[in-house]
Amino acid sequence: MQIFENNQAAAILYQRAISLSISKDFAEKQCGKIPTVSHQGSEQENRRRELLSVEVKAQQEKIIAEHGEEHFRNQTKQSFFNRVRTKVNSDFDNKEHLYHNVLGIEDACPAIIDILSARAASVNQIKELAASLSWLSIDLISLVNKPQYRKRADVQVTDAKLALSYIGLDNLKLVMPTFTLKHWLPTSTAPYGLMKRKLWNDSLSIALASRVLGKEHGLDEFTAFTNGMLSNIGRLAVTRCYLNIFSDMYKKELRDAFDKKDKRLHNVLSKIEANEEILLEQLVMRSSQLSADLIEQMNFKRLNITEPVFDLAYATSFEQMHPIAQVVAKAKAYVAYRALDKESLINTEEAQQLLGAVQLTADEIALLKKSDIDHIKLNFN
Numbered sequence: 001m002q003i004f005e006n007n008q009a010a011a012i013l014y015q016r017a018i019s020l021s022i023s024k025d026f027a028e029k030q031c032g033k034i035p036t037v038s039h040q041g042s043e044q045e046n047r048r049r050e051l052l053s054v055e056v057k058a059q060q061e062k063i064i065a066e067h068g069e070e071h072f073r074n075q076t077k078q079s080f081f082n083r084v085r086t087k088v089n090s091d092f093d094n095k096e097h098l099y100h101n102v103l104g105i106e107d108a109c110p111a112i113i114d115i116l117s118a119r120a121a122s123v124n125q126i127k128e129l130a131a132s133l134s135w136l137s138i139d140l141i142s143l144v145n146k147p148q149y150r151k152r153a154d155v156q157v158t159d160a161k162l163a164l165s166y167i168g169l170d171n172l173k174l175v176m177p178t179f180t181l182k183h184w185l186p187t188s189t190a191p192y193g194l195m196k197r198k199l200w201n202d203s204l205s206i207a208l209a210s211r212v213l214g215k216e217h218g219l220d221e222f223t224a225f226t227n228g229m230l231s232n233i234g235r236l237a238v239t240r241c242y243l244n245i246f247s248d249m250y251k252k253e254l255r256d257a258f259d260k261k262d263k264r265l266h267n268v269l270s271k272i273e274a275n276e277e278i279l280l281e282q283l284v285m286r287s288s289q290l291s292a293d294l295i296e297q298m299n300f301k302r303l304n305i306t307e308p309v310f311d312l313a314y315a316t317s318f319e320q321m322h323p324i325a326q327v328v329a330k331a332k333a334y335v336a337y338r339a340l341d342k343e344s345l346i347n348t349e350e351a352q353q354l355l356g357a358v359q360l361t362a363d364e365i366a367l368l369k370k371s372d373i374d375h376i377k378l379n380f381n
Helices: 008-022 022-033 042-066 068-092 095-102 109-115 127-130 134-144 160-167 170-183 195-216 221-230 234-259 261-271 277-298 307-312 323-342 348-356 363-371
Strands: none
Touching: 008 022, 008 160, 008 277, 008 323, 008 348, 022 234, 042 363, 068 095, 068 234, 068 261, 068 277, 095 221, 095 234, 095 277, 095 348, 109 127, 109 363, 127 134, 127 160, 134 160, 134 170, 160 170, 170 195, 170 221, 170 234, 195 234, 195 277, 195 363, 221 323, 234 261, 234 277, 277 307, 307 323, 323 363
């Protein structure tokens, strides 16, 4: 998000929150990498660092000469990750590939969401579209058969169209964006076991917080909720793309080394693990812009989220952002702050810097604190 990138303090904190979504250990390491700038004695410090750099470089050269095997390992790892980064960058240049193959977005998904945004929307208008999505049919039937939503314990719904009628239009405005984004989550985020859950929890909380703030500011709740939910689609695409590419290239190069009977290379490759630094780099650099590009491809005709999501990616002034974009930016900052605060990775001054970047007021913070932004609440009469 450009409004964070243009604010150094906020950028560091938002990046820390993204690191936390990968793993807590990685986020704690990132805290240690934040530079502390001191203007006192800067010239002397620079000279000292230059001398130290020369000494370190000479020491490194000596180590490389004495430990050729370690040098080989480092060079092999660096070369491998350079190829991974090149492939990742190439795939991100192909938005059609990301849309249809990496995320697997079916046209019926945005079409249903678009219909739900219309004032004259009805359940009948989306029945055929919903039935064309096998995964959605399963999710809808599973939802209405949950004990808390069943009127009769001895009757189970087995037809998706009937499930839609039972759920109703108001509930569908929460259910459809939620089920859609959940379907696009990475199948696995190994080796970062908790990342999938964090991606989902963050997306849901941002959507619900956007809905709360949207209602408070007299904006359309469905538009705010859906924009908040789909604004994280770029982060899902980046995560999926990087982890898939790493896994595919790793398996291929490991197999090639085995086939060539190159034991030395095989031993080094077998110890390589996914690189959090590259994943973080791609998430920070691409997520917001990619969300805008992917949502633009959804070609919404009624739902007004394309302009706001582009503002989230590229706007340099908070005041000039679309009102929906403003509430989503506030929701993102609050959810990031809350996640960092829970792990004691942000102090009071930093919290003020992060929340101040999106002009989140004390009243809005109080409203979000007392609102449940972690659970979807459906109303089955």
